[in-house]
């Protein structure tokens with residue numbers, strides 16, 4: 001299993017697209033700086049800076065990245081015939097899928113940490129650390145601010161992983177990488193629209209990507225946080241098991 | 255037959271309504287080179303995929319090295335190497351990295367082994383080049399290198415000569431000889447009958463998913479007749495002259511020659527017979543009764559049924 005996860009890293013780190021993605025993240029994190037130049041607002045400082053792009057990163061950038069990544073490591077891996085070669089090694093099929101899932105999880109945590117560093121780095125470099133941590137009109141101590149930021153960033157990998165499991169399920173049933181990307185992205189945008197227009201938000205996984213409101217909400221009512229965790233876990237596990245059932249029975253003809 | 259390394263019994267597989275494998279029974283002994291022959295679409299690749307656990311059979315059982323593939327997959331597959339169709343690699347990774355991916359999945363393997371197999375297949379100089387830059391022949395050899403990585407007891411090669419130029423074919427063939435000398439059992443599929451004839455001890459022939467012949471190569475090729483090709487300017491006269499001759503079984507006119515099937519050893523009578531009749535002979539060539547002829551014969555028999 002460790003060997004399988006190592007292999008995924010080896011492939012990722014030799015993939016040029018990954019470095020383009022890191023560059024894209026850098027550009028996104030520079031965006032608020034550009035905004036302040038345009039609208040001349042000066043409420044930003046280094047401590048709040050990471051949270052300014054957090055919503056965009058977790059609700060759009062990361063889910064889309066996951067879709068492209070999983071289409072590549074699952075669907076394209078199969079279509080290129082390479083997955084078959086993994087299967088004829090002494091590893092079982094459930095280990096192969098589980099290793100891919102664990103790899104996605106590790107990668108998500110790494111990327112969220114990378115984003116966190118980018119946020120603090122750029123924020124402090126441009127604006128300095130600043131004196132207070134203002135968030136949604138409320139003021140917190142610097143220490144609470146740092147805690148809130150780190151917890152939000154790291155906890156976002158859980159709902160994203162659950163979404164990744166859903167994408168994995170799509171990726172094992174479709175016949176092309178483009179279809180995996182198209183269908184998953186289509187469903188993502190559809191549920192973003194649903195979330196905006198209807199009341200069924202709590203039943204949509206994308207509702208949970210931006211973890212900040214849930215972390216803040218937990219100060220008021222811890223129960224909502226627990227019910228969120230239950231929903232995310234059930235969603236993820238459902239698609240994990242569906243993926244396993246399909247993948248274990250699948251005939252590898254490529 | 256000695257110790258049995260691969261045993262397939264009553265294997266069947268259908269894709270939709272299409273029966274691709276039907277009641278396949280095969281035994282491959284330790285150390286032999288087994289040829290699996292059949293025309294395009296006969297089910298050769300499908301059989302290899304089933305044996306490697308890539309495709310689930312509808313029925314039947316597969317034992318590799320004594321382990322049941324369905325119930326003890328990891329033990330069964332542990333010492334198996336395979337190149338299925340044209341070997342696939344990650345083009346953005348180097349040859350070495352592509353092999354590292356396999357090494358990482360075998361706990362007992364050491365990194366040095368990668369260098370060893372690259373050396374053996376003559377790719378050591380290109381070890382750190384991206385596979386995307388490799389020629390087909392090099393990929394085929396890298397495929398064999400990868401199949402050798404885990405000290406396999408049996409290697410499956412699916413059409414190993416496919417698409418190779420004569421030089422590549424010679425290289426792969428000598429590699430096969432080398433492996434056989436190491437005592438590695440080989441299972442080779444092909445429709446290049448003449449290649450199989452050169453390297454295999456035993457063969458099976460599959461057609462439309464059913465095995466139509468199986469056995470020792472020399473036994474299968476043993477025959478009580480021989481075929482000669484006669485080149486002459488007097489094709490028709492020669493043809494007529496041979497019509498009533500007792501030791502001639504069959505005579506067919508080719509474009510510029512005659513193909514004569516006759517009793518074994520009777521060619522020495524045939525030549526004086528024709529010379530006596532003042533027929534002008536240019537060449538008389540003994541055609542080795544090849545697997546190809548055998549295969550055609552079987553195929554046509556099957557077709558007539």
Ligand SMILES: Nc1ncnc2c1ncn2[C@@H]1O[C@H](COP(=O)(O)OP(=O)(O)OP(=O)(O)O)[C@@H](O)[C@H]1O
Nearest residue numbers: 253269274292293294295296297298299300301445
């Ligand atoms: N995934 C699939 N779905 C449906 N039919 C398939 C599938 N794969 C193979 N077949 C059919 O199974 C039969 C056997 O195919 P297979 O690839 O095993 O033949 P083969 O003997 O390897 O041929 P070739 O010499 O061309 O490689 C063919 O008729 C093919 O159409």
Ligand SMILES: [Mg+2]
Nearest residue numbers: 298299300412
């Ligand atoms: Mg084939």
